Amino acid sequence: MWQNYSKNSDEIYENALKRAKKALPEHSADDNRFKIPELNTQIQGKRTFFRNFKEVLAMLNRPLEHFLKFLSNELGTAGNIQGSQAIFAGKHSKAQLNRLLKRYVNDFINCPECNKPDTKFVIQGRVSMMKCEACGASSSIRSVG
Ligand SMILES: [Zn+2]
Known part of the structure; x- marks a missing residue:
């Protein structure tokens, strides 16, 4: 009984570990994109x-x-x-x-909210804004010079 339980929780742990390992490369690939x-x-x-x-x-x-x-x-x-x-x-x-x-x-x-590079400049009214496609945040663009 105890043996079975132990084996089971090992399996759960291992599956969680596998999931975590699987998630890792995707995340770093995302950062390096x-x-x-x-x-x-x-x-x-x-x-x-x-x-x-x-x-x-x-x-x-x-x-x-x-x-x-x-x-x-x-x-x-x-x-x-x-x-x-x-x-x-x-x-x-x-x-x-x-x-x-x-x-x-x-x-x-980089988006000031989520720090991802999935942003683009969009014109809203008369001002340009930076819109993030990852989190949806709109932020104002610092003027240059
Ligand atoms: Zn964002």
Whole structure:
């Protein structure tokens, strides 16, 4: 009797463990789903070339002007697009651009409510809002510059 009971609860425990293990990879896959390609930047003369700007932008799924304005403001310099790259005046290290990209993701991609990247910009009336498709939250967008 006791033996049976014990075996049973072991099984319950093991099933719970299996479920937990099964849930784990899904969760981490979810977290890693938003992968930003490595920045390809190069300083040439007095200018900084962000070679894969459009590739990164495609991952971010944000308006080009918005991302460019953000970078220009944060770098305190002018930036323009040439083909698939962005060019900024002045010398800016890759580490610096990486930090800005992380800040951009944090401020303009990740939902402030649930922290998932499933957000998009929507126009509500005359203002742009960030709408989260994961939890449904709408949040205001911090103005750039
Ligand atoms: Zn959310």
